[in-house]
Amino acid sequence: AQTVTQSQPEMSVQEAETVTLSCTYDTSESDYYLFWYKQPPSRQMILVIRQEAYKQQNATENRFSVNFQKAAKSFSLKISDSQLGDAAMYFCAYRSVLRFGAGTRLTVKP
Amino acid sequence: DTGVSQNPRHKITKRGQNVTFRCDPISEHNRLYWYRQTLGQGPEFLTYFQNEAQLEKSRLLSDRFSAERPKGSFSTLEIQRTEQGDSAMYLCASSLVGGYGYTFGSGTRLTVV
Numbered sequence: 001a002q003t004v005t006q007s008q009p010e011m012s013v014q015e016a017e018t019v020t021l022s023c024t025y026d027t028s029e030s031d032y033y034l035f036w037y038k039q040p041p042s043r044q045m046i047l048v049i050r051q052e053a054y055k056q057q058n059a060t061e062n063r064f065s066v067n068f069q070k071a072a073k074s075f076s077l078k079i080s081d082s083q084l085g086d087a088a089m090y091f092c093a094y095r096s097v098l099r100f101g102a103g104t105r106l107t108v109k110p
Numbered sequence: 111d112t113g114v115s116q117n118p119r120h121k122i123t124k125r126g127q128n129v130t131f132r133c134d135p136i137s138e139h140n141r142l143y144w145y146r147q148t149l150g151q152g153p154e155f156l157t158y159f160q161n162e163a164q165l166e167k168s169r170l171l172s173d174r175f176s177a178e179r180p181k182g183s184f185s186t187l188e189i190q191r192t193e194q195g196d197s198a199m200y201l202c203a204s205s206l207v208g209g210y211g212y213t214f215g216s217g218t219r220l221t222v223v
Binding site: 004006035043044045046047050091097098099100101102103 | 143145150151152153154155158166201203211212214215216217
């Protein structure tokens with residue numbers, strides 16, 4: 001069975017600062033995908049960034065980057081230059097079929 | 111194509127009634143997924159289809175829940191004899207086989223009173 005654990009129910013960051021959201025997972029598979037999704041209040045889930053397990057290079061999408069540690073089964077999300085629009089629930093997810101963590105609520109202070 | 115569409119957006123029903131939700135995926139996506147999300151929690155996987163075949167069902171999907179995707183296009187999720195514990199947001203998503211990203215719909219919020 002695969003499980004995804006997000007140990008930070010809530011995080012807060014000052015506007016323009018950097019924040020890192022943590023995620024660990026457990027799997028016996030060797031090839032899989034990892035994702036971070038963003039869910040703004042009352043809005044639909046949006047893909048932020050993805051990482052293929054076979055790639056050693058960490059994925060980057062503009063202000064969003066990941067630190068993927070395959071041996072440690074760790075997949076953290078770093079948000080640089082935080083903006084007010086980044087405030088949302090962030091879910092770490094593993095697939096083949098997406099299975100989500102409990103989420104981290106990010107608050108951005110102006 | 112306007113993305114994944116779910117109807118209705120909101121449903122209020124009395125305990126014991128049956129409800130049915132519909133999901134229209136992105137037309138070229140051959141996989142369709144149902145998730146349930148309760149307040150403050152991450153989405154929980156319920157079931158998924160590849161074309162019209164239901165390939166996996168979660169243990170969360172009790173006998174009162176049934177999902178269909180008869181022609182490999184839209185899907186319906188039916189809950190029979192609803193209970194208060196069924197109150198949740200029901201999310202639908204679609205993807206291509208081997209595709210990395212899921213596209214989610216806006217969800218159907220069910221309230222059982």
